[in-house]
Each structure stands twice: as C-alpha cells, then as structure tokens.
Amino acid sequence: MAKTVRLALVLHNHQPIGNFHHVFEQAYQESYRPFLDVFSRYESLKIALHTSGSLMEWLNEHHPEYVDGLADLVAQGRIEIIGGAFFEPILAMLPARDRIGQIRTYTRWLENRLGARVRGMWIAERVWEQSFGRDVSSAGIEYTVLDDFHFRCAGLTESDLHGYYATEDDGRVVSIFPGSERLRYTIPFADPEETIGYLRGIAEEHDNPVVVFGDDGEKFGTWPQTHKHCYHDRWLERFLDALVRNQDWIRVTTLAETVDNVPPLGKIYLPDCSYREMTEWVLPVTQQVEYDRVSHEIADDPRWPSLKRFVRGGNWRNFKVRYPEADEMYARMMRVSRRLDDALQSGIAGELIDEARTELYRGQCNCGYWHGAFGGIYLPHLRNAVYEKLIRAENLIDRALRRPDRWIEAKAEDLNFDARQEVELANDKLIALINPNAGGHLYELDVRSIAHNLLATLTRQPEAYHRKVLAGGRNGNEHCASIHDRIICKQEGLDQRIQYDSFPRKSLVDLFYDNHATLEAVASGQAAQRGDFVRGDFEARLRRNPDRIQIMLVRDGAAFGIPLRITKGVTLNAGSSKLEIAYLLEGLHNDIPLHFAVELNFAGMPAGADDRYFRDNHGRRLGQLGTRLDLSDVEGLGLVDEWLGIDVGLKASRPTHFWAFPVESVSQSEGGFELVHQSVAVQPHWFVLPDADGRWSVTLQMSIDTSRAESRIEDATAVATT
Incomplete structure (x- = not known):
C-alpha cells in the first residue's frame, strides 16, 4: 500500500480596522471571491478558513452573498471555520x-452567522507566548497553527514537524x-509540481x-502580480488539479479531522x-x-542548515521600543481596557458598555x-483608526458612568508604563x-x-530596507514573487526623500536656531x-480649580551656552475646546537676540487635497496642507480639514513668524517602497529680545472647531430617525 500524507x-483572510x-x-x-469560486468546483477537496472579524463584518455588510456561500460550504463539510480573537489583535x-x-x-x-x-483559532502574526495556552483553552479553543520556526526554536528537527503537539499552561x-x-x-509562487514533490518526499x-500550509489568503490574488498568476495563468486550478490527481496518497483534510483521527506526536x-x-x-x-x-x-x-535552527531574532513586544508611537497606542488601549473593566466590576452594564467593549x-x-x-504603523489611517476606536470607547464609558455635560480633571500618573509620571488634562471636549x-x-x-x-x-527613523532604496529600486512591475523578495519604488526619487528626525514629532517641542536658519x-x-x-526633564506642577486646570512645566537649561529658564503652561477650561499655551523665558541677555521656536x-x-x-486669521486660503509656508509678522494661522470637519486655529499674543511643512516618510509596504504623509509641522518662531529684567513671554491659543463635523452627525442622525 502506497504511503500517504x-x-x-x-x-487566513484579513483587512485591518481603518483600511479604506x-x-x-x-x-x-x-x-476572496475568485478563490472561493475556483475552490467550490473541487468537491472532493477541503480547506480550513480564518477570516478576521474586521473583514467578516465588512463582508457581511457589503457582500452577504459571499458569507452565505461560506455557510453553504460549511454545511457541506467543505470548509472548517477557524476562529480567533475578533479583531485580530496580537495576543501579547x-x-x-x-x-x-x-x-x-x-x-x-x-x-450564529455561519x-x-x-x-x-488563528493566532495573529503567529506571535506566541507559552502563557497564552491557558487563555486560549479557557476561551474554548482546542488547537491552533503556528510556524515550524517556533518548533525549531524549541529544539525540534525537520523530521519532528510532520504532525501536531500538545502543550499546556496552568494545566489547560x-x-x-x-x-x-x-x-x-x-x-x-512555485510550480504546483514542486509542492507535490515535496509532499511525496x-x-x-x-x-x-x-x-x-497556513498563510495569508491575499497571496492568492491581492499581493502584487498574484491575481494574474493565480487566475489568468490558472496557477490555482493547476494546483487543485494536482491535489485531485494525487488523492490516492495526498489526503486533503482539515485541522478538525486531523485532531479527531491522528494522535499528537507528543508534548x-x-x-x-x-x-x-x-x-x-x-x-x-x-x-x-x-x-x-x-x-x-x-x-x-x-554547517548552516544545522546551525540556523538555533538562530532567531527578537521578541514582538519590542516593537513598542522600536516605535514609541506603538507604545503610546498600547498604553492608551490598556488604560481604556482598565476603565472598562473597572466599570464592569462596579456593576455598570448595558448597551453603552457593550458598545464600548466592541470599540475597545x-x-x-x-x-x-x-x-x-x-x-x-507607517500608515496614518491605521493609527488614526486605532485612536478613533479607543476614544469612542472612552466616550461611551463616560456616558455609561453618567458624567455631567461639563467636567474637567487633571491627573499625574504613569500613563505609559515607564516608571515615571505623565500628566493628563481632560474635559468633555479634549484629552491632552x-x-x-x-x-x-x-x-x-x-x-x-x-x-x-x-x-x-x-x-522618522532608519529602517534596514532603506539601504535598498538608496541603492536604487525599480519602478514598474516585475514577475510574481513573494513580497519579501520584491524591490519596487512606487514613486521616483525616493532615495532623495529619506530623512530622519532628531526629535519626536510631537507638540510643545522647544527649539533654538541660528538667526539665519531658513525654512528649507x-x-x-x-x-x-x-x-x-x-528632550530634557521639566519639573511639573498641577493647578486645579472646579472649572480650570493648568500644568506648569519648568526647566533650567541653556541655549547657545547661555543659562536660561523656560516655563511653559498649558491651561484647559471645563466645556472648552481651546488650549491656552503660555511661554516665559528668563535669564536672557539684553544684547543677544535668540531665535526661539515651538514645534506643533x-x-x-x-x-494633496483642496479641502485640506x-x-x-481672516479665512483666506494659503495653500494645501502639504504646502511649505514661510510667514512673517502675522497674528496666527489655521489648518482646515473639511473632510474630517475640523478647523484648528493658532493665535499668538504678539507678532509671530510661522514655518509650516509636511513630514513625509519613506516606508515599505507589500506594493513596494512609498512616500507617506505623516503630519503637518507648524513652527511659530520669534527673534527674542527680553525686557529689562531679562524676561520674554508669549501666549498661543489653540482653538479646535469641529462644528462642521458635528453638524454632519446631527444631519445624519435626523435622517436616520425619519
């Protein structure tokens, strides 16, 4: 009898929250559709399919016929549905x-639906830690798929990898x-016969x-060049035909059937x-x-084949170190999760809490x-979507807790888990x-x-793949290959656009330039x-009263080797969507003008859009938000995004020069290397001449008007209720 396998x-099919x-x-x-169309014709074959919750919700709304088709194939025993964490989080x-x-x-x-x-279950990005076993089992899951790399790192060899293993944590x-x-x-990517030959061996x-085989479903049509390869060149049909031709020894099965019929190889x-x-x-x-x-x-x-199983890189959690912005999102998410859990533990329940949990x-x-x-993380719409959901969750929690229409609070605590205190100023309009x-x-x-x-x-920071961009990538198309092997530049001249930042692109960044510094x-x-x-430490003091909170930040430092003190205050009032930002510079020399700027x-x-x-200050347009601006002795500057429905106004207490410019990164995606707009940097700047006491001050008012967006929401609500 011939041996079988x-x-x-x-x-694994997935599109993230926030994708277009x-x-x-x-x-x-x-x-997704063409794969299912082709697969459904091969009645003797089976697959296991995981679809992330973010994608499944979209499919259920926009293509319910596809979801109905999945349900039919499930009923026929053709597809095993693999679950997972609803919105594809990294469990770690x-x-x-x-x-x-x-x-x-x-x-x-x-x-319920299928x-x-x-x-x-599918483990997002196959990021695994042994303690997950307890939680996965507690959630009712029997098995999952990781990479053979995990097993090699545990000391197993190639001959040990043709089955499955049991593991446990806390007895689960x-x-x-x-x-x-x-x-x-x-x-x-390879001819189907190469896979057949591998299985035969x-x-x-x-x-x-x-x-x-466990991998992304998007490689069957969405990855560059793969739609033509899989469907027009009929790779998928040829592969499935090969499986059918060899069914006497290749048993195409599901994970469930395997667990039910084959014992584990061990622990x-x-x-x-x-x-x-x-x-x-x-x-x-x-x-x-x-x-x-x-x-x-x-x-x-x-010797490398024997050695490489002992070599691996780092731990996924260190993305929060590589990219501080990831750590900021993580810390924000954890605080919302804790607030939701505190509300539940205090007995708060109902529709608002359920909605908050879903948004979280x-x-x-x-x-x-x-x-x-x-x-x-280089894609702004994905970062924006994370914050949108977390802010909505927090808004819903506040409603469930029946907070008043106008409120204000300030707190100092370790907000980002670095063993030092940060400060939150919050009211019913803003969180800073x-x-x-x-x-x-x-x-x-x-x-x-x-x-x-x-x-x-x-x-912006260095990336290892920037070496490829600087060496000169190719424009245009190339043969079908894994995204790990492609070198494509989606725009001309990207090697000239790589730039790294010497300080975080945040706000209230205090800068001193030479007097002849230019916008360029x-x-x-x-x-x-x-x-x-x-980047220096500031001493912080909070001031509170029932309708007004303020943080005062003080640092004794130096500019151009001259000792001086900067005091900056941020003030927020209850019910207000304005921040008042005050600066005081002390210890200045009367005969030495300093070029001082604050980056926002x-x-x-x-x-790149006319409605942004x-x-x-008189409402006259000064160009799209990607424009470089060099303004002198003006009262203020505004940034408008009509699509988002927001108008941010900056008004200074003294004549002010403004520089503004886009912050753009060169990053990698599955389609190649691309230029991505990250933010608009605005720097009000002054040539500081102190008073007789060596002091100089300015106040900036940042007003945030979202009436355009709120009006659209009200109109949509009115239409929905009629």
Whole structure:
C-alpha cells in the first residue's frame, strides 16, 4: 500500500480596522471571491478558513452573498471555520480578560452567522507566548497553527514537524500544528509540481505524516502580480488539479479531522516567538543589518542548515521600543481596557458598555502597532483608526458612568508604563497628555467630538530596507514573487526623500536656531539645534480649580551656552475646546537676540487635497496642507480639514513668524517602497529680545472647531430617525 500524507490548507483572510473601503473591495474582487469560486468546483477537496472579524463584518455588510456561500460550504463539510480573537489583535499586547473576551465573542458570532462549530483559532502574526495556552483553552479553543520556526526554536528537527503537539499552561491543554515555512514560499509562487514533490518526499520518509500550509489568503490574488498568476495563468486550478490527481496518497483534510483521527506526536513547550521574518523585523535596525549580513555570508556554509535552527531574532513586544508611537497606542488601549473593566466590576452594564467593549476590541487590531513587510504603523489611517476606536470607547464609558455635560480633571500618573509620571488634562471636549520627562511634550491631543487624535504622528527613523532604496529600486512591475523578495519604488526619487528626525514629532517641542536658519534648512533637518530643551526633564506642577486646570512645566537649561529658564503652561477650561499655551523665558541677555521656536504637529490631516488647507486669521486660503509656508509678522494661522470637519486655529499674543511643512516618510509596504504623509509641522518662531529684567513671554491659543463635523452627525442622525 502506497504511503500517504495528510495536507491541511489553512487560509487566513484579513483587512485591518481603518483600511479604506476600496482596499477591502479590491481584495474581495481579486482574492476572496475568485478563490472561493475556483475552490467550490473541487468537491472532493477541503480547506480550513480564518477570516478576521474586521473583514467578516465588512463582508457581511457589503457582500452577504459571499458569507452565505461560506455557510453553504460549511454545511457541506467543505470548509472548517477557524476562529480567533475578533479583531485580530496580537495576543501579547492584551490583558488576559480581553484575549478571552475577543475569542469567545468571535466564536459566538461565527457560530450564529455561519452555523459552524469553532474548535480552532488563528493566532495573529503567529506571535506566541507559552502563557497564552491557558487563555486560549479557557476561551474554548482546542488547537491552533503556528510556524515550524517556533518548533525549531524549541529544539525540534525537520523530521519532528510532520504532525501536531500538545502543550499546556496552568494545566489547560491546547494542540499546536507547525505550519510549513517551505510551503509558505512555494504556494503559490512555485510550480504546483514542486509542492507535490515535496509532499511525496515526506510521505515516503514518514509514517502517517501531517503537513500544514497556513498563510495569508491575499497571496492568492491581492499581493502584487498574484491575481494574474493565480487566475489568468490558472496557477490555482493547476494546483487543485494536482491535489485531485494525487488523492490516492495526498489526503486533503482539515485541522478538525486531523485532531479527531491522528494522535499528537507528543508534548511541547514553545519559546516566545513568531514566524522567522517577524523576529528579524523587530530587531534594532543596526542588528537587522548585521543579522542579514551574517546570514547571507554563511548561507552556503555546509554547517548552516544545522546551525540556523538555533538562530532567531527578537521578541514582538519590542516593537513598542522600536516605535514609541506603538507604545503610546498600547498604553492608551490598556488604560481604556482598565476603565472598562473597572466599570464592569462596579456593576455598570448595558448597551453603552457593550458598545464600548466592541470599540475597545476594534482598537486592539494589530496592524497599526508594528511594521514589517506591510505598511503597518507607517500608515496614518491605521493609527488614526486605532485612536478613533479607543476614544469612542472612552466616550461611551463616560456616558455609561453618567458624567455631567461639563467636567474637567487633571491627573499625574504613569500613563505609559515607564516608571515615571505623565500628566493628563481632560474635559468633555479634549484629552491632552503631556510628558514632563521628555521635553515637556504634548504627545496626545484627542478631539472627543470626532474621536481623533491630532498627535497620532510618527517620528522618522532608519529602517534596514532603506539601504535598498538608496541603492536604487525599480519602478514598474516585475514577475510574481513573494513580497519579501520584491524591490519596487512606487514613486521616483525616493532615495532623495529619506530623512530622519532628531526629535519626536510631537507638540510643545522647544527649539533654538541660528538667526539665519531658513525654512528649507528646518524642514530638511539641517538646521542645527542650539538648546538643550528638546528632550530634557521639566519639573511639573498641577493647578486645579472646579472649572480650570493648568500644568506648569519648568526647566533650567541653556541655549547657545547661555543659562536660561523656560516655563511653559498649558491651561484647559471645563466645556472648552481651546488650549491656552503660555511661554516665559528668563535669564536672557539684553544684547543677544535668540531665535526661539515651538514645534506643533497635526496628524490625520492629509496633504494633496483642496479641502485640506491652511488659512490666515481672516479665512483666506494659503495653500494645501502639504504646502511649505514661510510667514512673517502675522497674528496666527489655521489648518482646515473639511473632510474630517475640523478647523484648528493658532493665535499668538504678539507678532509671530510661522514655518509650516509636511513630514513625509519613506516606508515599505507589500506594493513596494512609498512616500507617506505623516503630519503637518507648524513652527511659530520669534527673534527674542527680553525686557529689562531679562524676561520674554508669549501666549498661543489653540482653538479646535469641529462644528462642521458635528453638524454632519446631527444631519445624519435626523435622517436616520425619519
């Protein structure tokens, strides 16, 4: 009797919260629908399918016929539905209550809509820590799929990987399948016969082996060049035909059937890990470059196949170190989760709390929290979406707690888990977070009426792949290949646009320039910094009264080698959407004018559109938000985003010069290297001449008007109720 092999094909379809409707639609037309159309014709074949909750909600709303088709195939026993955490979070960034809650909630949704019995789950980005076993099992999950890389890092060899293993944590057992990295690169990029040959070798060498392919469904049509490859060139049909031709020894099965019919190979405890590429992306850039250099140098060494299983990169959690913005989102998410849990523990329940929980879960979607081959944290719309959901969740919690229409509070506590105190100023309109220990920066400014963080910015830093851009990428199309191997520049001249920031792109960043500094030098990062206030510690004091709160930040430092003191105050009133920002410089020399600037950044207000523009204090337009502005002796400046429905006005107490320029990054995505608008930097600046006491002061008023957006919401509500 010929030897056989079980093959489980596990597809993972996902689009993140905040992605554009046309991206969802394109992926549906290019991948999800055509794959199902082709697969449904092969009645003897089965697959396991995971669809993230963010994508499934969109499909259910926009293409219910597709979801109905899934339900039919489930009823026929053709598709096993794989569950998971509802909105595709990285489990490592969630408290246990949210891990279990997301998994259970999505299981119920899938079982109700598709009539499926959910037994397995997809682990987002295969980021695994051993303690997850307890939570996964507690949520009702029996098994999952990770990469064979996890198992190699635990000491297993190739011959040990053709089955599945049991693991446990705190006595709770879950089974884990190793997904084949080899198949991730051959399917769908190599000729189908290469995969058949690989499976034949395994069948001949092992008894009753199981091989699992687990990877993104988007590689069957949405990844560059794959739609033509899979459907017009008929790769998918040829692959499925090959499986049917070889059904006498290739048993195409599901994870559920395998668990029910094949015992585990044994017990395993896996290290904290992800797929191989992820452990490389999380490394500091210098270590990524070194890792890449060394691995390429020894790739042809005959000892490398034996050694490489002992080599791996970093831990996913360190993305929160590589990208401080990821840590800011994580800390914000954790605070909302804690507030929700506190409300539940105090007996608060009902529809508002249920809605808040759903918004929190949506704000935990992983894609905006890290960066690798996909755009991730470099994509502003993903960061904006995370904050939108978290702010909406907090608004709903406040409503459930029946807070008054007008309120105000200030608190100092460790908001970002760095063992130092930050400050939150909040009222019914705004939430402002300030870090006295990092330049006294304003690093988050939430506009509650439109659930938007004006400081969801990104600080530009070196990336290992910038070497490829500087070496000269190719424009245009190329043959079908894995996204890990493509070098495509989506715009001309990207090598000239790579720029790194010497300080965080936040607000209330205190700068001193040479008197001859120009807009071009400042925007390009060439203007020298002559002070030590950008990142230094400030002493912070809070002042509170029933309708008004203020933080005073003081630092004794130096500019141009001259000792001086900066005091800056931020004031917020109850019921107000205005911040009053006051600066006092002391210890100045009467005969030495200093060039002083304060950087403010505004995120989520894109460039390149006529309805997003600068204005002067009289309402006259000064150009799109991507324009560079160099204004002298004006009273103020405004930034308008009509689509978002916001008008931010800056007004100074004395004649002020303004510089404004876009902050743009060069980053990697599955489509290639691209230029991305991150924020608009605005720098009011002055040539400071002190009074007789060596003092100089200015007050900036930042007013945030969202009446346009609120009017649209009211109109939409009125239409919905008629």
